[in-house]
Amino acid sequence: MSPPSSLKQEFLKKWITGLQRCSSSKKNMSILERKKAIKLSADIAMACARNGTTFWSRALIANASKDGSDDKHLVEKISGPESERLIMTKVLTGALSCNKRIRSKKILKRSCGIRRTRKCAPQVALATSIARRLVKKRTQVLKSLIPGGEFMNEVSLIEETLDYIRSLRAQIDVMRSLASVSGLVNHN
Amino acid sequence: MQPCSREMQAMNSLLNPTQQIPLQDLQSNGNSNGHQQIQNPQFDPATSHDDFLEQMLSTLPSCSWSDLKSPWDQPKSDETGSPNPDNNVGFHYDEILASKLRQHQINGGGGSSPATAAMKMTMQQQMMLAGRAAAAGGGGLSMPLSLGSGAPGSNHNDIVDGSSFKSSNHQAGEGSLQALYNGFGGGSLHGTNQSSNQPQHFHHPQGGTMQAQNFGATAGTVMNQNQASGSTTGGTPAQPKQRVRARRGQATDPHSIAERLRRERIAERMKALQELVPNGNKTDKASMLDEIIDYVKFLQLQVKVLSMSRLGGAAAVAPLVADRPSEEGGDCIQTIADGGSLPRNSNGNQTSSTNDSLTMTEHQVAKLMEEDMGSAMQYLQGKGLCLMPISLATAISTATCHSRNPMIDYANPNNGSSSNHPLLQSSGQGPSSPSMSVLTVQSATMGNGGVDGSVKDAASVSKP
Numbered sequence: 001m002s003p004p005s006s007l008k009q010e011f012l013k014k015w016i017t018g019l020q021r022c023s024s025s026k027k028n029m030s031i032l033e034r035k036k037a038i039k040l041s042a043d044i045a046m047a048c049a050r051n052g053t054t055f056w057s058r059a060l061i062a063n064a065s066k067d068g069s070d071d072k073h074l075v076e077k078i079s080g081p082e083s084e085r086l087i088m089t090k091v092l093t094g095a096l097s098c099n100k101r102i103r104s105k106k107i108l109k110r111s112c113g114i115r116r117t118r119k120c121a122p123q124v125a126l127a128t129s130i131a132r133r134l135v136k137k138r139t140q141v142l143k144s145l146i147p148g149g150e151f152m153n154e155v156s157l158i159e160e161t162l163d164y165i166r167s168l169r170a171q172i173d174v175m176r177s178l179a180s181v182s183g184l185v186n187h188n
Numbered sequence: 189m190q191p192c193s194r195e196m197q198a199m200n201s202l203l204n205p206t207q208q209i210p211l212q213d214l215q216s217n218g219n220s221n222g223h224q225q226i227q228n229p230q231f232d233p234a235t236s237h238d239d240f241l242e243q244m245l246s247t248l249p250s251c252s253w254s255d256l257k258s259p260w261d262q263p264k265s266d267e268t269g270s271p272n273p274d275n276n277v278g279f280h281y282d283e284i285l286a287s288k289l290r291q292h293q294i295n296g297g298g299g300s301s302p303a304t305a306a307m308k309m310t311m312q313q314q315m316m317l318a319g320r321a322a323a324a325g326g327g328g329l330s331m332p333l334s335l336g337s338g339a340p341g342s343n344h345n346d347i348v349d350g351s352s353f354k355s356s357n358h359q360a361g362e363g364s365l366q367a368l369y370n371g372f373g374g375g376s377l378h379g380t381n382q383s384s385n386q387p388q389h390f391h392h393p394q395g396g397t398m399q400a401q402n403f404g405a406t407a408g409t410v411m412n413q414n415q416a417s418g419s420t421t422g423g424t425p426a427q428p429k430q431r432v433r434a435r436r437g438q439a440t441d442p443h444s445i446a447e448r449l450r451r452e453r454i455a456e457r458m459k460a461l462q463e464l465v466p467n468g469n470k471t472d473k474a475s476m477l478d479e480i481i482d483y484v485k486f487l488q489l490q491v492k493v494l495s496m497s498r499l500g501g502a503a504a505v506a507p508l509v510a511d512r513p514s515e516e517g518g519d520c521i522q523t524i525a526d527g528g529s530l531p532r533n534s535n536g537n538q539t540s541s542t543n544d545s546l547t548m549t550e551h552q553v554a555k556l557m558e559e560d561m562g563s564a565m566q567y568l569q570g571k572g573l574c575l576m577p578i579s580l581a582t583a584i585s586t587a588t589c590h591s592r593n594p595m596i597d598y599a600n601p602n603n604g605s606s607s608n609h610p611l612l613q614s615s616g617q618g619p620s621s622p623s624m625s626v627l628t629v630q631s632a633t634m635g636n637g638g639v640d641g642s643v644k645d646a647a648s649v650s651k652p
Binding site for chain 1: 450453454457458460461464465473474477478480481483484485487488490491492494495
């Protein structure tokens, strides 16, 4: 499933603004820095293209715009002045509410977990416990991969993964086409 | 009504092993109907069972069903009703008694002390007797006496009682009650842990813990007005109420409903993910998650590589530019984009074919190969090199003699698959565009574990 072109266009526009900002600020960057800058601007652009609807985008923006970080200006530039405040509020409230939600869910689960034991054959119980452990391990890994993933419960984690994959694909397509274009331009 | 509540209290106290109502309280019941029959371990035959029976007969029906439902609750004072004639309530007794006794069996079957068990047994049998008596129309009043006489102090009195009871059962011929009694007998067998003479008398000569389940089954069937069979209902949960275990997918408990909803949502999303992720035809949740994780990692890697390759010729100032693993958890990308083929504002002309750089490259690749094949491949491809099996390399080299750079045989000791001998071969001018390097990266990481597939692609791509 190729990402919709609207997503790509949004991303492209925002990314270009971000890149312009990046290149205008520093002239001589090492390769590492450049790579970081590009990647960062791409990430932020992608997140902003989502306009704060998804969790991971908010987490990305929140991480980037932490107080005292240089990337804050980048975020401001990319997200645009009027929408920035909107997104900031969304980000903050989203993070707070999510933490609370997760914590209350954990408490609830712990309190109700006692009465919900089922009887099953020992082999079945062993197998299910092993399977559950495997799945849990993998969800942990997934949570570490997706920005802001530690705060989500399983259902939203999968949703976010879905969206994240889609945006990553869009990002890659755009970057690749841009790269090929620039390669062609440079060749000729 | 006072008497009823006290009756209930007595019954509750006897049935519930944890309640601490002293027997004296029960005995000092100032009921006008007579004193209550107390379950002492020394059963006094002289005490009038009739009174107790009458009390039971009169007060039981007046208690509401809801009271009986949870005998473990504190007895509430019951205001309902007045004593009904015996005959009307015979059936009611059976139900009530059956439920209470079943609960008692389930709860008290797990190793109560013999004394209390005896108490309970006698109590049960009295109640049973009461029911029987009611059903039989009062003809069995003589029986309690024998029962009482048989009871005191010894456990195997149950046998005696059982035998007498059984005879009465046969006399009356009520199937359900008989079944109930058999259940009782089994229960008493279980409760007292005495199995000396019991089997002869009972239909269910089963010992041990089967009794509890048996009893539960029989009581349940009695409740449902069926003939009791010897089958057990399996793992019925030990709860005060008799709960029918919900069928799979039809639970009514709000928690399980919520759980089911959650699982369905997760399954939906997984299905959507299946289409997105390549190789997503796994049915297992764990392997599906594996694929997802790999794919996300791959995509992130691609983004990184793309952002690097975009930098063009400014790249490769030093041949060893590495993102340290501390930056991204373990993903070691060594890329030098374009191999310097693009003359941008490069700070130095780098050529990949000096001996120094080659040895350095070799060392670096060796180090990378220890950690992760994929990153090693990427590093090479960043330099415009690729890995391929020796056989293929020889084929290529014989076919085309353009390669300006010497071929290097590199036998990887760490490589598990012995059929593969990765070989460093520099393609002619290196990848001429970022897109090509990206393609090689993509193909490299696509063939995750195996070098073969990726290498083939790499070989085909890197040909000038």
